[in-house]
Amino acid sequence: MADKKVIGAYKAYLKDHLSKKRYTHSVNVANAAVTLAKRYGADTDKAYVAGLLHDVAKELPVDELAKIVEKSSLDVCDIEKKAIPLFHGIAGAELIRTLFDIHDPEIISAIRYHTVACGNMPKLSQIIYLADLISEDRDYKDVKKMRKYSEQSLEKAMLEALKFSIRDSVDKGNTIPVSTLMAYNDFTETVK
Numbered sequence: 001m002a003d004k005k006v007i008g009a010y011k012a013y014l015k016d017h018l019s020k021k022r023y024t025h026s027v028n029v030a031n032a033a034v035t036l037a038k039r040y041g042a043d044t045d046k047a048y049v050a051g052l053l054h055d056v057a058k059e060l061p062v063d064e065l066a067k068i069v070e071k072s073s074l075d076v077c078d079i080e081k082k083a084i085p086l087f088h089g090i091a092g093a094e095l096i097r098t099l100f101d102i103h104d105p106e107i108i109s110a111i112r113y114h115t116v117a118c119g120n121m122p123k124l125s126q127i128i129y130l131a132d133l134i135s136e137d138r139d140y141k142d143v144k145k146m147r148k149y150s151e152q153s154l155e156k157a158m159l160e161a162l163k164f165s166i167r168d169s170v171d172k173g174n175t176i177p178v179s180t181l182m183a184y185n186d187f188t189e190t191v192k
């Protein structure tokens, strides 16, 4: 387990900056991420930290989020720059560096890509993406299916999640970030 004091400080920050519901979601995602990390051989400490902090920027005012995204040195495509719901992944990855001095590239990437996924997606990023979808508080229609896929194979679960997300974007007439399509192509090739 990562240092209890450090985790306590992260939790205190989240309690101050997130609604009760989102705080609970964050803890649930951290726990789901640890379960997946154990199952698929990833670092459980990093999984807990990335899961806990993945939505750290979610409730920042939009203008603050936009400023962070604008200034970000991370690779952000034009589609993401126009999609407010996607800002918090980028801003979260920036915030954990400045707020908590976290510079681990796996944790940064996991938070940065938890909403959109990416090509050549690192294992920890896949784990956080899925943990966010299957955490205890989730109750959407196909959540049981997603939980089952996540027990069977990380790649299969990612592919199904991406299909769902892309279909949903198409249905709503939304644009699709380049990194989401790259992830979809990768997992389609992997899961044959």
Ligand SMILES: [Fe+2]
Pocket (backbone or CB within 6 Å): 054, 055, 058, 088, 114, 115
């Ligand atoms: Fe999120």
Ligand SMILES: [Fe+2]
Pocket (backbone or CB within 6 Å): 025, 029, 054, 055, 132
């Ligand atoms: Fe989330």
